[in-house]
Amino acid sequence: MSQHRAEAGSQRRYPFTTSIVIPAYNEGHGIAAVVERVHATLPEAEIVVVDDASADDTSAQARTAGARVIRHPVNRGNGAAVKTGIRRCSSEVVLLMDADGQMDPRYISSILDMIAEGYDMAVGARTRATQGDSLARRMGNHALDRLGAYLVEGEVRDLTSGYRAMRRDVIMEFIHLLPNRYSYPTTSTLALIKGGYSVGFVTIEGRRRGGGQSGQKLLKNGVRFGLIILRIISLFAPLRVYFPVALSMFALGMLSWLLNIFLLDPGRGLYIPNSALLLFVGSIIIFMFGLLAEQIAALRFQRRDP
Numbered sequence: 001m002s003q004h005r006a007e008a009g010s011q012r013r014y015p016f017t018t019s020i021v022i023p024a025y026n027e028g029h030g031i032a033a034v035v036e037r038v039h040a041t042l043p044e045a046e047i048v049v050v051d052d053a054s055a056d057d058t059s060a061q062a063r064t065a066g067a068r069v070i071r072h073p074v075n076r077g078n079g080a081a082v083k084t085g086i087r088r089c090s091s092e093v094v095l096l097m098d099a100d101g102q103m104d105p106r107y108i109s110s111i112l113d114m115i116a117e118g119y120d121m122a123v124g125a126r127t128r129a130t131q132g133d134s135l136a137r138r139m140g141n142h143a144l145d146r147l148g149a150y151l152v153e154g155e156v157r158d159l160t161s162g163y164r165a166m167r168r169d170v171i172m173e174f175i176h177l178l179p180n181r182y183s184y185p186t187t188s189t190l191a192l193i194k195g196g197y198s199v200g201f202v203t204i205e206g207r208r209r210g211g212g213q214s215g216q217k218l219l220k221n222g223v224r225f226g227l228i229i230l231r232i233i234s235l236f237a238p239l240r241v242y243f244p245v246a247l248s249m250f251a252l253g254m255l256s257w258l259l260n261i262f263l264l265d266p267g268r269g270l271y272i273p274n275s276a277l278l279l280f281v282g283s284i285i286i287f288m289f290g291l292l293a294e295q296i297a298a299l300r301f302q303r304r305d306p
Helices: 007-011 031-041 058-064 078-088 105-116 135-152 168-177 184-194 218-236 239-264 274-300
Strands: 018-024 046-051 068-071 093-096 121-126 164-167 199-204
Touching (some): 018 078, 031 058, 046 058, 046 078, 068 078, 078 093, 078 168, 093 105, 135 184, 135 218, 164 168, 184 218, 218 274
Parallel strands (some): 018 093, 046 068, 121 199
Antiparallel strands (some): 093 164, 121 164
């Protein structure tokens, strides 16, 4: 898949209806420009702005620009706004993008082309240089991609990108798994791959947020990143993490036992020291927890065919 397609292709007709869902919170200063650019790129699409209880004039600006506006009475989080938009639109394909102007609408055609080619989800995968403002964030995103690929045993790129399109009937199967706050892009990508659907990736260039500093702090991001890691492990392939940990503990227990037999206390025969016993028991417990978690995770991805 080439990085760019001809911009004129953005005016092409697709064999499906499209809704563009834009979650927004206090984006009154720029939401109108985003809506106008999206409308100019894909005039036939329904544009839905989900205002997550903004304190400014986000709803009014979006409505004036021509978007259909759905407003939450209380702030429920970015993921909750995305889920509201998916549930309330009626098109066959839903395209998600942020309200802050960092996602260039010229890539809409490239993303929708992949859906037209038969993919169930197409993700706008940013280049490494545009995945974050700091080296730590870029390294964190890379680590998350590697972990995701390991868990679902397939290619993943830019798991934190919210710029994506998907078939609505497919994402509705997994909408209950999406969190209300953050990490809905990670969860949706891995859920579809784990569920056996086809996910493609389009290389895009991200755009910097204009004006002001990001309010995200290093500690807050670190805690959030850790929670995302734990969540995706629990949801998608717990045994692929639990089993290596259990095996490592068992191996350490064996090593402790053998050292005790041949080097540390050879006179006591096959006596098992407390350290080895704890490692043996711990490895069994972790393996059994992993096996149980794997069975629970598998139930989440049973196809709900009529």
